[in-house]
Amino acid sequence: IEAVFRSWDNPRANVYRRDNDIPYSWGTAVNVMPMVFGNLNNQSGTGVAFTRDPATGENKLMGEFLINAQGEDVVAGVRTPMPIAQMEQEFPEAYAQFLEVCETLENHYHDMQDMEFTVENKKLYMLQCRNGKRTAQAALKIACDLVDEGHKTPAEAVAMIDPRNLDTLLHPQFDVKALKAATPMGKGLGASPGAACGKVVFTAEDAEKWNEMGEKVILVRLETSPEDITGMKAAQGILTVRGGMTSHAAVVARGMGTCCVSGCGDIVMDEENKKFTLAGKEFHEGDYISIDGSTGNIYDGIIETVDAQIAGEFGRIMAWADEFRKLKVRTNADTPADAKKARELGAEGIGLCRTEHMFFEEDRIAAFREMICSDTVEEREAALEKILPYQQGDFEALYEALEGCPVTIRFLDPPLHEFVPTEEADIEKLAKAQNKSVEEIKAIISSLHEFNPMMGHRGLRLAVTYPEIAKMQTKAVIRAAINVSKAHPDWNVAPEIMIPLACDAKELKYVKDIVVATADAEIAAAGVDMKYEVGTMIEIPRAALTAGDIAKEAEFFCFGTNDLTQMTFGFSRDDAGKFLNAYYDKKIFESDPFARLDTTGVGQLMEMAVKNGKATRPSLHCGICGEHGGDPTSVEFCHKIGLDYVSCSPFRVPIARLAAAQAAIAEM
Ligand code: PEP
Ligand code: MG
Numbered sequence: 275i276e277a278v279f280r281s282w283d284n285p286r287a288n289v290y291r292r293d294n295d296i297p298y299s300w301g302t303a304v305n306v307m308p309m310v311f312g313n314l315n316n317q318s319g320t321g322v323a324f325t326r327d328p329a330t331g332e333n334k335l336m337g338e339f340l341i342n343a344q345g346e347d348v349v350a351g352v353r354t355p356m357p358i359a360q361m362e363q364e365f366p367e368a369y370a371q372f373l374e375v376c377e378t379l380e381n382h383y384h385d386m387q388d389m390e391f392t393v394e395n396k397k398l399y400m401l402q403c404r405n406g407k408r409t410a411q412a413a414l415k416i417a418c419d420l421v422d423e424g425h426k427t428p429a430e431a432v433a434m435i436d437p438r439n440l441d442t443l444l445h446p447q448f449d450v451k452a453l454k455a456a457t458p459m460g461k462g463l464g465a466s467p468g469a470a471c472g473k474v475v476f477t478a479e480d481a482e483k484w485n486e487m488g489e490k491v492i493l494v495r496l497e498t499s500p501e502d503i504t505g506m507k508a509a510q511g512i513l514t515v516r517g518g519m520t521s522h523a524a525v526v527a528r529g530m531g532t533c534c535v536s537g538c539g540d541i542v543m544d545e546e547n548k549k550f551t552l553a554g555k556e557f558h559e560g561d562y563i564s565i566d567g568s569t570g571n572i573y574d575g576i577i578e579t580v581d582a583q584i585a586g587e588f589g590r591i592m593a594w595a596d597e598f599r600k601l602k603v604r605t606n607a608d609t610p611a612d613a614k615k616a617r618e619l620g621a622e623g624i625g626l627c628r629t630e631h632m633f634f635e636e637d638r639i640a641a642f643r644e645m646i647c648s649d650t651v652e653e654r655e656a657a658l659e660k661i662l663p664y665q666q667g668d669f670e671a672l673y674e675a676l677e678g679c680p681v682t683i684r685f686l687d688p689p690l691h692e693f694v695p696t697e698e699a700d701i702e703k704l705a706k707a708q709n710k711s712v713e714e715i716k717a718i719i720s721s722l723h724e725f726n727p728m729m730g731h732r733g734l735r736l737a738v739t740y741p742e743i744a745k746m747q748t749k750a751v752i753r754a755a756i757n758v759s760k761a762h763p764d765w766n767v768a769p770e771i772m773i774p775l776a777c778d779a780k781e782l783k784y785v786k787d788i789v790v791a792t793a794d795a796e797i798a799a800a801g802v803d804m805k806y807e808v809g810t811m812i813e814i815p816r817a818a819l820t821a822g823d824i825a826k827e828a829e830f831f832c833f834g835t836n837d838l839t840q841m842t843f844g845f846s847r848d849d850a851g852k853f854l855n856a857y858y859d860k861k862i863f864e865s866d867p868f869a870r871l872d873t874t875g876v877g878q879l880m881e882m883a884v885k886n887g888k889a890t891r892p893s894l895h896c897g898i899c900g901e902h903g904g905d906p907t908s909v910e911f912c913h914k915i916g917l918d919y920v921s922c923s924p925f926r927v928p929i930a931r932l933a934a935a936q937a938a939i940a941e942m
Pocket of ligand 1: 834
């Protein structure tokens with residue numbers, strides 16, 4: 275009994291709770307029961323079963339059974355069990371009764387059940403049941419089937435799907451051609467779908483270590499145990515020698531959405547020497563393999579992967595979700611390709627285009643560096659002249675991709691240390707372009723050095739010192755919008771210009787006035803009628819505190835909760851990872867505030883800013899574009915405080931749509 279209570283406190287329970295949004299304060303409970311014995315003799319046995327297939331959702335009993343065994347033997351994967359159907363031959367009466375129990379339980383809980391049972395001397399005993407864990411694919415199918423069977427309403431069906439689970443549907447699969455050319459060297463059970471390729475590692479610690487070094491890894495284990503959870507999370511895929519579909523590796527990987535092949539008994543494992551043999555070949559740490567978590571196939575070497583195809587029940591559930599949700603869902607996209615992907619996944623606009631990200635390519639970064647390293651207005655304007663056509667072209671492509679849906683373009687916010695050249699060759703190139711000596715350029719670079727670039731000369735501070743940058747960007751935005759609306763008169767191309775990192779109404783007004791004067795001149799010169807809006811990001815606590823004033827100058831707010839979290843906590847968003855683990859271990863924090871919105875602190879600032887902003891300007895529209903915009907718990911909070919939209923990376927758009935619907939359904 276004590277061991278069960280203690281288990282609430284062990285490190286892997288902490289990791290699991292953090293991943294699944296379970297508060298530490300809940301605690302756990304113990305049931306004390308008389309025991310029956312599946313390992314009494316050959317008239318006894320034990321099994322684990324699901325009322326529906328947890329991998330596909332198909333409405334058929336699925337499970338595993340072992341004669342003369344205890345439950346632990348099935349779930350630990352120590353012995354490979356037989357399919358449940360075989361139980362009918364061994365224990366026909368207990369099996370018939372078991373089928374009846376399955377029906378009773380589903381009719382009671384209106385959901386797929388995961389059950390454990392024991393047969394002792396041919397008599398059936400049910401040990402436990404719970405709503406079964408399932409793949410995303412199965413979750414969608416089961417939810418739709420339950421609606422069709424009259425067990426659930428569409429709202430209940432939408433509410434029963436874990437938004438984070440959708441990730442797996444969106445994960446890569448093997449490229450069909452590459453796969454055709456490949457021959458599997460072995461096969462296990464397809465325990466958790468998706469395709470993965472990476473370098474072989476043999477321990478959870480190595481998986482974590484290699485992952486931190488940027489390597490993709492496949493964790494290969496004899497069998498996994500809960501101690502391996504952090505390594506399993508770090509791995510692209512998991513391959514085990516032992517264990518069935520209900521083994522630890524299978525269940526945990528499925529829950530995490532990580533590709534997993536379990537129970538490949540053909541592998542000869544030598545864990546101690548970090549090697550295994552399969553199909554006559556020896557594999558060592560660092561060798562590449564590929565695994566398919568749907569078919570269970572294992573391949574030698576790298577097989578290219580492609581994006582997931584979403585079909586079937588996904589559309590049905592999403593259509594229901596869209597009926598219920600009040601929040602709009604936009605995307606953070608800087609390229610037309612990302613924007614298109616996001617549109618396919620249901621994005622209703624761009625909530626954040628980080629314009630500095632449009633300069634990462636070789637030829638562009640040169641012009642950008644010329645702009646940064648100019649020391650006269652004339653030099654800077656010359657550099658900006660080079661940049662303008664790039665920007666205008668990019669914006670046109672974005673408006674085209676969005677087909678008249680709203681597009682928010684955020685003005686330059688480059689932490690300077692990310693853009694100044696460090697390589698000698700780049701410095702020489704820049705010197706030549708600027709007609710300066712290498713020494714002069716080096717002097718400029720050292721004058722740009724900042725001790726704390728994230729709190730440095732970035733965001734609208736750049737436009738305050740160099741208004742010509744804001745002018746150039748405004749011209750590019752407005753000219754692009756005019757061109758695209760001429761080509762598509764039926765689209766509503768109304769630019770939303772977003773000024774980042776404001777902390778003061780006067781500061782914002784200074785930049786806004788430049789934007790408005792430039793935009794109005796462009797529109798007048800073109801002789802067109804074009805609407806546009808100028809808004810700001812709320813990323814600094816002072817902006818949130820003075821939101822009533824800021825709203826006088828801003829037509830919309832977008833919460834940049836990455837910076838707002840950084841500045842509210844005083845935690846550097848680049849470095850906090852180094853010490854946050856100690857906060858989890860010591861139960862100071864239960865989750866990473868950069869991943870899940872701190873609703874009590876940062877959230878309070880947001881709520882206040884929305885209220886005070888709208889009091890000044892009732893038409894003010896508000897969104898969020900920090901990473902939290904794709905996190906289900908944070909999306910729920912955004913719904914509660916009355917934001918108009920959330921904006922997140924393309925692959926998280928469906929997650930946000932579902933989370934937004936669930937927040938609305940919870941209030942019904
Ligand atoms: C933010 O700070 O939340 C934000 C979206 O801007 P960036 O991440 O570019 O600083
Ligand atoms: Mg920011």
